[in-house]
Amino acid sequence: MADRQQPTPGEIVIMAGAVLMLAGSFLPFYEAGPFSWSAWSNAFSLFPLTILMVLLALAIGIAVALRRFGHVALPARVWMFSAAQLELALSTLIAITMLCYVIRDTGALDKGVGAWLMVLAALALPTGIFMARAQQREV
Amino acid sequence: MDGRLSRSGIVIVASGAVVLVGSLLHVYESNSAWSSGYFPVLTLPAIFGVIMAAHVLATEVAKGVKTSDRVLDFSWTQVHVALGCWAALMMLCFLVGEAGVSARGATISPSKGIGVWLMLLGSIGLAVGAVMRTTERAGTPPLG
Numbered sequence: 194m195a196d197r198q199q200p201t202p203g204e205i206v207i208m209a210g211a212v213l214m215l216a217g218s219f220l221p222f223y224e225a226g227p228f229s230w231s232a233w234s235n236a237f238s239l240f241p242l243t244i245l246m247v248l249l250a251l252a253i254g255i256a257v258a259l260r261r262f263g264h265v266a267l268p269a270r271v272w273m274f275s276a277a278q279l280e281l282a283l284s285t286l287i288a289i290t291m292l293c294y295v296i297r298d299t300g301a302l303d304k305g306v307g308a309w310l311m312v313l314a315a316l317a318l319p320t321g322i323f324m325a326r327a328q329q330r331e332v
Numbered sequence: 333m334d335g336r337l338s339r340s341g342i343v344i345v346a347s348g349a350v351v352l353v354g355s356l357l358h359v360y361e362s363n364s365a366w367s368s369g370y371f372p373v374l375t376l377p378a379i380f381g382v383i384m385a386a387h388v389l390a391t392e393v394a395k396g397v398k399t400s401d402r403v404l405d406f407s408w409t410q411v412h413v414a415l416g417c418w419a420a421l422m423m424l425c426f427l428v429g430e431a432g433v434s435a436r437g438a439t440i441s442p443s444k445g446i447g448v449w450l451m452l453l454g455s456i457g458l459a460v461g462a463v464m465r466t467t468e469r470a471g472t473p474p475l476g
Contacts, residue, residue: 228435230433235429235430236430236432236433236434237430237431237432237433238370238373238374238425238426238429238430238431239429240429240430241425241428241429242421242422242425242426242429245421245425273409273410273413273466274410277405278405278406278410281404281405282406282410282414286414286418289376290373290376290418290422293372293373293375293376294373296372297369297370297371297372297373298368298369298371299369300368300369
């Protein structure tokens, strides 16, 4: 559609972060020899917190995509938070929690590619939100 | 401020203390939330509780302590709600989830200690206190 605007770099970072978070959740999060556990594994206090974070990240990505491509009027406020505040708060909390998972000393367990992808994606979310805000201010 | 805690402040400070004490007790087997393998994932709710309690004490009890009205885009009431609800959500997830592991038929499942229950109770208290704070400060419109 000609009237549809291209996504800003910040929005691309947010949407890519959400997709990366989902993809990373299926890859090994912790590994030990022939064994591996993904974010969906009910082990090492991963599930259900990691999956909750994946779903919230996806929700943020979908909300950004709907606003940009679907021209959908999403609620401007959720309880005491504006939509922008809610996205920033959730993405920051997700990033902090994911960082804790990779900082954690797991002893004989190695962190898998899924853990690194997920923390990268989690850090991309608030980064993208700040980028999108900066670009909005410039316009 | 007259140096007295509000009702929400009492709930937040008490809950923050409960979460912190719980984190120092046996959370899984003989490990605390600060033990290797659990730190900082399981410690995070306690850290959030300490931040919330410290802010309440600094602003409502201590005289002369000035804190900024906002943190980034958020009022302090919103910060309390976000941290309190996230801490409660995390503890509920840890309650439902398995801290151990099963592989090839062998299962290692550390039993939950008193600490995890205290942390759950305290983190729910943090969320409740933060929500109470929103009604006490309903006159302050959130920006966004």
